[in-house]
Amino acid sequence: MQSERKYEFSWDLLGDLELGRPNLGPQTRLEVYRLMQFCFRDTLERTYGTEQADRIFYEAGYLAGRHFYANLLGPVHDQNQFVAKLQYLLKELKMGILRMEEMDLPGGRLVVTLSEDLDCSGLPVKDHEICTYDEGFIAALMESFTARKFVVKEVDCWCTGDRTCRFSAQAAP
Numbered sequence: 169m170q171s172e173r174k175y176e177f178s179w180d181l182l183g184d185l186e187l188g189r190p191n192l193g194p195q196t197r198l199e200v201y202r203l204m205q206f207c208f209r210d211t212l213e214r215t216y217g218t219e220q221a222d223r224i225f226y227e228a229g230y231l232a233g234r235h236f237y238a239n240l241l242g243p244v245h246d247q248n249q250f251v252a253k254l255q256y257l258l259k260e261l262k263m264g265i266l267r268m269e270e271m272d273l274p275g276g277r278l279v280v281t282l283s284e285d286l287d288c289s290g291l292p293v294k295d296h297e298i299c300t301y302d303e304g305f306i307a308a309l310m311e312s313f314t315a316r317k318f319v320v321k322e323v324d325c326w327c328t329g330d331r332t333c334r335f336s337a338q339a340a341p
């Protein structure tokens with residue numbers, strides 16, 4: 169048995185923003201979000217190494233995706249509704265602009281692009297993709313919707329010189 173946890177996530181940790189931020193409201197500057205995310209990533213890498221840092225980011229994105237689906241996106245009843253609602257929410261929440269390039273649910277395959285991505289758009293170009301959190305996030309959305317396990321890999325990223333992030337998802341056999 170695991171002992172009582174201190175930091176288990178629940179949706180109410182997002183808080184009552186009307187009550188708590190009557191003047192500042194629910195918005196913040198994106199730099200603040202990125203400052204936290206990239207300092208977290210730096211610290212995780214220094215503490216656990218690159219591979220574990222990536223795994224933790226993927227897992228965190230996955231957890232977020234599960235809760236996002238349960239609290240905002242779902243339940244949706246068909247593919248069109250899934251895509252339309254997801255596109256709407258990602259734009260409304262200013263997370264990015266989603267385009268579905270390929271969606272073959274029976275074949276367990278999906279390719280999406282996310283432009284103006286929250287995490288990486290505008291960053292200096294590097295030699296690797298960085299949207300590991302998004303990978304986990306998309307995997308959880310697909311899994312919540314289809315009840316099949318998905319593995320997601322970012323194949324193009326702003327950080328590899330592309331102007332959009334492209335994610336390829338494949339259902340586990």
Ligand SMILES: [Zn+2]
Binds near residue numbers: 333
């Ligand atoms: Zn990216």
